[in-house]
Amino acid sequence: MSLRLRLVLAMLAMLVASALVMGLVAYRNVLGETEALFDYQLRQMALSLRDQGEIASAQAGPLADESLDFVIQIWTVDGRSIYASRPHAALPARALLGLANVDVRGQVWRTFSVATRDRVIQVAQPLQIRHRLAARAALRSVLPLLLVTPLLALGVWWLSGATLAPLARVAGEVRRRDEQSLAALGTDDLPNDIAPLVHALNGLLQRLRESLEGQRAFVADAAHELRSPLTALKLQLAVLRRTASADERAAALDALGVGIERAGRLVEQLLQLARNEPGAPGAPFERVDLAEVARDAIAATLAFAVSRGVEFELFADAPVHVDGDRAALGVLVRNLVDNAARYSPAGARVEVRVASADGAATLDVDDAGPGIPAADRERVFDRFYRRSADQTGSGLGLAIVQRIVERHGATVQLGDAPLGGLRVSVRFGRTLEPVSAASA
Known part of the structure; x- marks a missing residue:
């Protein structure tokens, strides 16, 4: 996996995690704020009906709208129901003065009740509706971040490419080299994070260049040095073939043996020198x-x-x-x-x-x-x-x-x-x- 893709995936993971955390925090904050706001609405609605003698038909119609998420109930002081804003299968059957949570058939209602001289007024709202409204509000607050995440991903992708461009340039320069190209890499406009790598590569290339030059010189010198004893051996062999007497043949054989010994010593020294050249593998100390x-x-x-x-x-x-x-x-x-x-x-x-x-x-x-x-x-x-x-x-x-x-x-x-x-x-x-x- 490339560094660019790793960087983009890491940034996206951070963005998603941030969005989730922000959504959770926003949800809890909005939930608290909506709870307080809804409680305030319930209180104001109940108090507004407290001093009203009767609910007029013109006002009762809008209060009975099923699209409203709250229900108003009024009882006489002896507990007889005299008004409900709209019918419901499971409404709170009793009133607790002030704010309270009432569980009716598995559904929790948030209620506010106030008492007058001749009646009790209760305004109730399902908690489930409150939570749903809070979640919608939290989602609306986080939605812009979720929508801008793809744009941020594209920006991170472009920015990572621009940031890693010097590294890609160095990699391309190395990739275009062959075994004969050991010149130093360019060091212009390199970030501080990549410059040490390039300097290290240049040092390695210099050592390789010096090693190859030394090996070429060694091979050339060795070939030159071996030419003389081998030529001498050929001449001594030719002299040996032309000799007729036993004394001349013995002298030629002695000379040939000395030449072979000299050539063997030279080869042995060349091998010893090669084994002890810098970078050559050697026996452990x-x-x-x-x-x-x-x-x-x-x-x-x-x-x-x-x-x-x-x-x-x-x-x-x-x-x-x-x-x-x-x-x-x-x-x-x-x-x-x-x-x-x-x-x-x-x-x-x-x-x-x-x-x-x-x-x-x-x-x-x-x-x-x-x-x-x-x-x-x-x-x-x-x-x-x-x-x-x-x-x-x-x-x-x-x-x-x-x-x-x-x-x-x-x-x-x-x-x-x-x-x-x-x-x-x-x-x-x-x-x-x-x-x-x-x-x-």
Whole structure:
């Protein structure tokens, strides 16, 4: 049901209820007023006949008119009826001086009686007639409201349409959009009740536009990055097919394996980045020991570090708990330690520290590599960014770290490490219990 129809029905219901209440109040008020007026008429009629000796034939004729709703009776002082304005099947047979209600054969009469020296005069009127006259008077007072109700309904219908026109305009503008139209809705001449809705829709459209633009850029960048390793794999496969000697074939197979490994790592990083993009569904958060996650990440990277002659040193003796996605945190630490091992010289040492400082969990990874100049430390978190053309890697490691950090409400900073290379510091929220850091 539309808001317009709901408003009209509500207004009509209020009008009908008001008419009923007004009719009831008017009926009771008019009934009281007519009762007093009719009592006054009965009194004046009886008193006017009190000082009259006899009722003349000229006056008796009009008083006997059956269209009149009252009856006049006169008795002698000894109770003998000497006059009745008109015959009736059930008239009050006795007189009670003053105003009284007399029940005669199931019909109630309102009477007024007055006594003189030689007779008693009574004027009576049925109560049913009084009530009917009062109801007619009440209906006449309410009838104008009932007649004007349809006009009011039409007015409410038109007024509701004019009031809801801005909302209909916004709905029409949204309805005419397609999936490519994400421009902001117009905000001119909007009522205060609708403006917050339009502003919220504009905010949603902006977020959708940014998300779609990010996805398009991600797909374009991913396609560009995948083109090079796939082209290299095709060339290596062609070289493998042309090789004749066993040594050349072994070398070609090794090169092909390295290319496949590189392409597989790139695809894995792309999937990790996609899973941690804003708005992507993720695993629910749980209580995670960051020190344990660091140990697992180092163990997973240890073979590669040994191949380069790099040693890991972990400083995390006690558990440090954070709320997060265990798998995503594992990816974060693996990317950091993998980058540290990849860019450190042979025989260098990589230090990983997990601690609690001021009630907040911290993760520091120090290496002895070339580091990153301060001017480039913001850009290295961009996807596919490489500081130089001959730099190895896909340029996704720190971008993935940034997305995971944002998802967990943490912060990441780059600085100079005491070992001479780069320090990556990740600071989480408050921990459950403080721990002391010691050399492991």
